[in-house]
Amino acid sequence: MTTVTLPPGPSLPRSAQGAVVLAARSQGLRRMRARYGDAFTVNVPIFGRTVVISDPDEVKQLFTASTDLVENVRPNLGRLLGPGSLFALTGEEHREQRRLLVPPFHGRRLAAYEKTIEDETVRETATWPEDRAFATLPSMRRITLNAILRAVFGADGAELAELRELLPPWVASGSRLAVLPIPRTDLGRWSPWGRLRLARRRYDAIAGRLIDEAAEGDPGERDDVLALLLRSRHTDGSPMSRAQIADHLLTLLVAGHETTATTLAWAIERLRRHPAILRDLAEEADAGGGALREAAITEVQRTRPVIDVVGRHVIADGYRLGRWTLPRGCTVLVAVALMHEDEALFPHPRAFDPARFLGEQPDLYRWVPFGGGRRRCLGAAFAAMEMNVVLRTVLRRFTLLPTAEPGERRHSRGVAGAPARGGLAVVRRRSPAAG
Template sequence: MVAPASPAGPAEGEDLRLPEPPAVPLPRALQVLRVSQRQIQFMFRWRRELGEVFRTRGTIPGGPVVTGHPDHVRSIFTASPDLAPSLTGESPLLPIVGPNSVLTANGPRHLRQRKLLLPPFHGEAIARYAQMIADVTEREIDEWPVGKAFALAPRMQAITLDVIMSGVIGVEGRPRRGTPEHGFRMAVNYLAKASTLPIAKLAELTNLGHDEPVGLTRRGVAILDRHTYRVIAARRKAADLDERTDILSLIMRARTEEGEPLTDRELRDELLTLVLAGFETTANSLAWAWERLVRTPEAYDRLRDAVRSDDDAAAHVEATIVEAMRSRPVIPAVGRRVTVPWRLGDYTIPAGTPVIMSILLVHHREDLYPDPFAFRPERFLDRKPGTYEWIPFGGGTRRCLGAALAMAEQRVVLEAMVRRLDLEADDPAPEHAQHRNVTMIPARGARVVVRSRR
């Protein structure tokens, strides 16, 4: 399937005479509210009414322009980073992880950090984790009640937090009480739980635009910092630092081009970035996969048959994850700010405009995915998703660093759950999407009932 071509890229000549895109005719405050509460409805309504490209007003300065066309996405993802730097430098994580981590930095600093962090996130390095992920999953599954409804998201979070602790810090299994790693795990868990409280929404808004945390977030971050620096100090003294393969030890041994090691503050920023960017996203992606599966019996039955009879199980698991991430992308949009005028189809936007690539809109195009609101893993059984048509991990030089790890985790956890459990929805009505920070999560945490366990 292909979308009709739509020219896009840095604008010159005739392009500069094209009009600017139409604007959403609502006051700014109302747009902020709608996007933070009902992003799906907002995006689909205004694409229907205004067309492929439209301008919004919200918390990002400069009137972000939204697009959901794969040609526009390609033009931005393949552009040189100085023509379209990432908007994650304006992310809600900024006050927590600071302006210099791989997520929030732009320019040479970003490239340097990314180069440093890429090797341990490579597919081959990740393959080493499969057994560890399987062990963590089995242990978790054994604890779930049978016949009683519970939310899967926090359970998935327990698994993904263990995985990230193991990969990033090198802790095998649950850390022992009293160790710096134990304190760190507790603090991350605490912050994650606190971020689900209604007051967190307020804290999120108060922190917008700040490099350092303020208010409640400041207190939470102070606790987290205390434990993070303890982990760093202990690791600096570790006798086996040179042999360790975890990411913290790796970046501790790394040197910049000037031969300098990373400072404690830099290590702390990267550590928190990886943990915060990595565990809730993956957990909620799995939660969405289950939210969809238990409400789509044909898809669930087919997957269960394939996995339990070992008949093309890997392909069915993969297709299910890809389809779940298509229909419920945990991060529903990614952004860049163009530094030169840019053509997007029938329009040109001025230099300095933020461009929001709506992952939701791209993933629900009828021309790419017929019947786009249906959950149909078989779409991906014998075709790989297109680079600019399936973008849950973003793209280009800012593509998610943890994509291989997130896919590996989802494969192992989903397959183990399908093999061992029979799950049902606790309520046939689909769960709404709830927006938290930059993520979109199932509003009731993907509640299920285990009917039987094998």
């Protein structure tokens, strides 16, 4: 029998540990790291016995481990997004579906989406007020939602208008419920889970109409994601099922706008508190450059990661992870924020310093806002391009006024964390010649 060795951790009852995590996850994890070191064990509702790690060597080992040893954390967003979602799939089925979903979000296809994102940014920011504070997060959500809707489905239409209405409240509610138990009794519209199920049925009806419409035409004449999925084939030559396509599309829509929008709101929040960097970014945008802008976005993701933990579930007996031997069923969480705040990995970690990423790509086992390994965010390249285009467009069209106010606190939205005041901005429009 394999001897289990776990990191130290608090001895409080599971309910008490869960209350700490729910009430103040970031602060609680920091306190435990200060007391127990870069690995510790907690016992919390839903996940049970959980090992939290932030050593980059152990993180790399976890992310590159065989799927015979570890799989996606349980429970996960697959409960909300459907059994065909990449979050729900495991093993060979996950690898096969991921292979089919990679092409739309890599290579030359990314460039085709830039004009769409710029157009959506121009359209949305035309409504921005001047010389008074407003939250940018709602605008960023509309930009990124409209952009991913157009990338996924191509043209606009009545169904996309329905999805614009349906998805934002669904995402907000789902983010809060994602790690809570599903009640045995379905109370319909009288419970949050019931309302999610009703919204999912409405989504399925809309997606079904859009899939039928695309299939009735010639998918080969379209270059949107839906058409590409209809044309894709498994290794045995069979097409995706309609249910698989619907689940994949929902996953792309949900994952493809909320975290990107929140990072953009954090970017506004950070840059307004660093006027010298903001000035250099505006000058670079006017000159047609982008290196500092890309580095600044990378630094925003380091200092304000939207998703602060990512996890795996041990499915083997006696999985050896660095210094520890973990039992079957154990959850392992990578503490993203703790890694990004580690002085040994990022000198002066609390300083906002884009220069640390100028001219070099971040180490993907130390800088992990997109997760890592086989389950690294499929749309990471799309998200990076989208944030770059949105921020470039804003800098060219507006003067973003700096502030001496304290930084905005992190507000937990369940799975994600957003600036508590929505990424407040004060802007002035620039003349066309200046932009």
